[in-house]
Amino acid sequence: MNEILDILDKDARTTPEQIAIMLGRSTEDVKAAINKMENDKIILGYKPLVNREKIEDDLVCALIELKVTPSAGEGFDSIASRIYCYEQVRNLYLMSGAYDLAVFVEGRNIKEVALFVSEHLAQMDSILSTSTHFMLKTYKREGVIFENIKGDTRELMV
Amino acid sequence: MDYEKILSPVVTAIPPSGIRKLFNVVNEMEDVVSLGVGEPDFNTPQSIKNAGIRSLELGYTHYTANAGIKELREEITVYLNRKYNLSYDSEDVFVTVGGSEAIDAALRTVVVPGDEVLIPEPSFVCYKPLTALAGGVPVPIVTKEEDNFRLTKQQLESAITPKTKALILPYPNNPTGAVMSKKDLEAIAEVIRGTNIIIISDEIYSELNYTPEGHTSIIEIEGMKERTILINGFSKTFAMTGWRLGYACGPKEIIQPMIKVHQFAIMSSPTTSQYAAVEALRSCDNEVNVMKNEYNMRRRLMLAGLRSMGLSCFEPLGAFYLFPNITKTGFSSDEFCERLLKEERVAVVSGNAFGVSGEGFIRCSYAYSVTNINKALERIGRFVKKYI
Structure with a gap:
């Protein structure tokens, strides 16, 4: 950087x-x-880093692993663009390894996220399988540790 | 029991630290923004911590040789050669409990009761008491704002008497942030050459020098190595204050007797820290650079901020302190600190904690995040505006 x-x-x-x-x-x-x-779209925005667990309307987050069939000519980009257009999708990455797309979805409760997966994602043609993991606790995000945040522990002034 | 009678008058005469007094008040207040701390805000780089942990796992939990493990002493000589082109043999080096122990051992090794020790001021708080404890007479040399708080040839010349045993050279300086260039050191060397004066060069902030040419050690000046005890350590450079590790280098004829002092008072420096320090010297140049760049950015930010309030502040090129002149506010240093804390909840250190010559100044540390610095500047600005 x-x-x-x-x-x-x-x-x-x-x-x-x-x-x-x-x-x-x-x-x-x-x-x-x-x-x-x-x-140049290098900087795309400026946002606060929020510890959502401390606010009342905390949302449920899930990581959904998708296996997909890439489309001829466009690879994964075409299916990705159909997924990221949903506002529930917060992050979307193409991955190497056991699955293809990692989708981070937010909803008001587990049911809402589950419905999103079954009604929108699972029904897309090129999606072969989904595997949903609900996130239980944030320890660190964007390089910032979220728990046990200690203040300045330095005790001596000189 | 009459404790006053049993205490050593030398110890009793050492004044309590004024800094501590204010610090106790700070601890009891809420929402205080501090610029008071004199140690890095960075944590020790992970690879150094890992090396310490690994040494524990391997069972290196015993004393080491009095002088320190050979591996570390050798690595120190390699480092000093690589960084400052100094050539020491590992027998000329010993590992201490922080730079402070090295200063203490140096003074106790060379000072004979009644000897005078020249101490440029303002400077770190330990030199005077340690000189007194060694039976010496501290002789402050007042460095001036208009000289950028550097020790000048004339000042040194007029301070030397037949009783002068040692000169402490505390650069880069805490609390002023002053540095001495090669030319400045050559002028000092001219005065010292041909005398029997020992130099105790406390170069603990050597890596935090923001001049393009970087740090010059007095050792590099002709004729100085034979009479200099070089003191450095890991606290500031590698953000390792809590590991308590420093070192002293010098002629064998001085270092070997110094090791006697160390051997009976300390035995050996912390073993875990010594193994961690080997890693620090070998592979942390990058981490040190990142920290240094960060300090430099904060230094510029805070300097511009303080000057924009109308305070005069010389540009410090070393360590991580600014030393603004606050006389325009009409307050003494102590009053300024107390009122600033009470009215705006910002903690800074009174300049006179570093010698009488620090009166009229305050020390602001920039070993704090930019966010913290900005918050402090905003509050200090509001405070200063009321009074100038």
């Missing part, structure tokens, strides 16, 4: 002015670089 992305990756709220100071570059320079990355 480049230096600007490194900084934004740690805290996306860091302003171009602050980044410029940190890197010893001009603000205009940093603004232009960020702008370019946004235009």
Whole structure:
């Protein structure tokens, strides 16, 4: 990653002015670089990293492993595009190994996720099998540890 | 029992740390943003931790040789050669419990009661008490903001007396962040050459030097190696403060007697830490660079932030501290720290904790996340605006 992305990756709220100071570059320079990355779709968005377990309307998440038949000419891209258009699908990856697509689905409860799988995914022609795993607890996401978050444990001032 | 009568007057005369007092208050408050801590916020790199754990699994849980395991001492000589082009034999090195023990052992080995030890100030809090405990007389040399807190030739010359035994060279400096360039060190060497003065060079922050040319050790200057006790360690460079490991290098004629002091007071440095340190020296250049770049970014951010408030602050090029001048606010350093804590819940350290010459300054550590630094700057800015 480049230096600007490194900084934004740690805290996306860091302003171009602050980044410029940190890197010893001009603000205009940093603004232009960020702008370019946004235009080039390198930076696709800025979001808070939320520990959902601490909010009331916690959603159920599942990883669904899909085995699919790739379509002639388009490989997995065609089926992938039919899957990712659902808003319930939060993440979708093409995988190597025992299955082809890893679909991360969110719903209000287990039933809603199960229905999504049986009514939408399982019925697509090229899908050979599905295997659904519900996520029980988040330990770490995006490089951030979610449990036992200790404050600063340094005790000595000098 | 009359305890006052049984205590050593040398120990009684050591003033309690002013930092500790404030720290106790900080602990009892909520939502305090601290810039007070003087150690890395990074955790020890994983490969170093693994090496420590592996040594425990292998049963390396005994004392080591007094001087430290040979593997580590050899690795230290390789490292010093690779980094600073210094050539030491592993017999010229011994492993201590942090840099502090090395400073203590150095002073106790060379100081004869009544000897004067020159201590540039502001500087780390241990030099004065350790000199006094060794029977020496600490002689502060006040370094100035206008000299970028460097020790100058003139200052050194006028501080030397027939009783001068040693000069402590604390660069890169805690708390000012000052560094000494090769040219600055050459000027010092000119004064020292031809005297019998021992240099105790505390280079614990050597890897945290943000100048393009990097750190220069006094050892590199002609004629200095024969009279210098070089002190360094793992705490700052490798984020290993809790492992308590440092080392001293120097002429055999000094190091061997120093090992006697170490042997009877300490026996040997922590075994687990020594095995972990071998890994640190061998394979953590990349991790060290990442940490250094991060510190450098925070340094620039905090410097710009403090200056934009109207505080004057010299640009420190080493360690992880800024030392802004707060006299414009009309407060003493202690008042500034107490009020800042009370009014805005930001903890910084009073400059006078590092010697009388630190009065008028505060020490702000940037061993904190950017988020923490920004929060602190916002609060300090609000505070300063009220008073200047």
